[in-house]
Amino acid sequence: MIQIEKLRKVYRARHRAVTAVDGVDLAVREGEIFGVLGRSGAGKSTLLRCVNLLERPDSGRVVVGGRDLLALSGAELRAARRGIGMIHQHFGLLSGRTVAGNVAFPLEVMRMPRAERAARVAELLELVGLTEHAGAYPAQISGGQKQRVGIARALAGRPEVLLSDEATSALDPETTASILELLRDLSRRLGLTVLLITHEMEVVKRICDSAAIMRAGRVVESGPVRDLLLRPGSELAGGLFPLPAPDVREGATVVDVTFEGDSADRPFVSALARTYSIDVNILGGAVEQVGDGRIGRLRIELPGDPEVNAAQLAHLRDSGLTVEVHGAGARPGEGVRP
Numbered sequence: 001m002i003q004i005e006k007l008r009k010v011y012r013a014r015h016r017a018v019t020a021v022d023g024v025d026l027a028v029r030e031g032e033i034f035g036v037l038g039r040s041g042a043g044k045s046t047l048l049r050c051v052n053l054l055e056r057p058d059s060g061r062v063v064v065g066g067r068d069l070l071a072l073s074g075a076e077l078r079a080a081r082r083g084i085g086m087i088h089q090h091f092g093l094l095s096g097r098t099v100a101g102n103v104a105f106p107l108e109v110m111r112m113p114r115a116e117r118a119a120r121v122a123e124l125l126e127l128v129g130l131t132e133h134a135g136a137y138p139a140q141i142s143g144g145q146k147q148r149v150g151i152a153r154a155l156a157g158r159p160e161v162l163l164s165d166e167a168t169s170a171l172d173p174e175t176t177a178s179i180l181e182l183l184r185d186l187s188r189r190l191g192l193t194v195l196l197i198t199h200e201m202e203v204v205k206r207i208c209d210s211a212a213i214m215r216a217g218r219v220v221e222s223g224p225v226r227d228l229l230l231r232p233g234s235e236l237a238g239g240l241f242p243l244p245a246p247d248v249r250e251g252a253t254v255v256d257v258t259f260e261g262d263s264a265d266r267p268f269v270s271a272l273a274r275t276y277s278i279d280v281n282i283l284g285g286a287v288e289q290v291g292d293g294r295i296g297r298l299r300i301e302l303p304g305d306p307e308v309n310a311a312q313l314a315h316l317r318d319s320g321l322t323v324e325v326h327g328a329g330a331r332p333g334e335g336v337r338p
């Protein structure tokens, strides 16, 4: 649905140039929620603004719904933009207009006839659960309700794509959860493709089908969230399971095991201890709800060097677990599943 190829954007000031987006490739599938995760300054907003050409890239390609945006004429681009809605961290509502008036605004710009417009506004307010607040002004509603107005307004022109720039960053955790749920629900019901950027792991964890991690203008990893979390060495998993660098004792092997489901579903620790008659220490770990499933990571310690534990490590890998070995004898790439 969205293809970004070799995208580059440099901001030039008089004495310096900032490469905000430095050769990014991304593919967002139709109907999925794709999250771009990164710290402040990573280039996320610039990337997003290149997708609707609010920002003109220096080079690269942006293809949305089969249309190569950089090749379009002015009128064609305006039409293509109508298929791309956008929501923002600070909502961007018109304070002098009511909730209904804000949602009607893009429809007025499109010159939709009055009666049709009123019906469409009512439908949109229903969709985001704001029917009862149609006559309120932005100052009279909560942050979460303001973002619902923002979402209704973004969907007014029936876009196929919704871009979201930190849409929940100004909201408290509970309100964040309800807005994320709304986005997920809308994406499923309307077949809407959502490209969102965030600095919060929580957002990716809750609603994203796929994700990319961005740093210094580049994408460092991307793919379906589940695949990334189960990939050895994944930065996304490192963010979800922030275990410190282990302190590996002489003659011991520390292993991070990542698994799907609950650890109770996969009694691999007791199986390992029983099969090899060894003591297995549990050093830490967590199980996290990710989308509709659960993914866990457990850090365990086995007696003996990694070489001594070759059979045990193979046993874990053969059980379909993702295994990352820390230890004096651990070689690079040892964690990689065959």
Ligand SMILES: Nc1ncnc2c1ncn2[C@@H]1O[C@H](COP(=O)(O)OP(=O)(O)O)[C@@H](O)[C@H]1O
Residues within 6 Å of the ligand: 011, 012, 018, 019, 020, 038, 039, 040, 041, 042, 043, 044, 045, 046, 047
């Ligand atoms: N309009 C601009 N002019 C100059 N530099 C900018 C502009 N917008 C962003 N930048 C710079 O580009 C880099 C990426 O910014 P941005 O895309 O806003 O990152 P993020 O959204 O991940 O915080 C930063 O170094 C930022 O200072």
Ligand SMILES: [Mg+2]
Residues within 6 Å of the ligand: 044, 045, 046
């Ligand atoms: Mg930003």
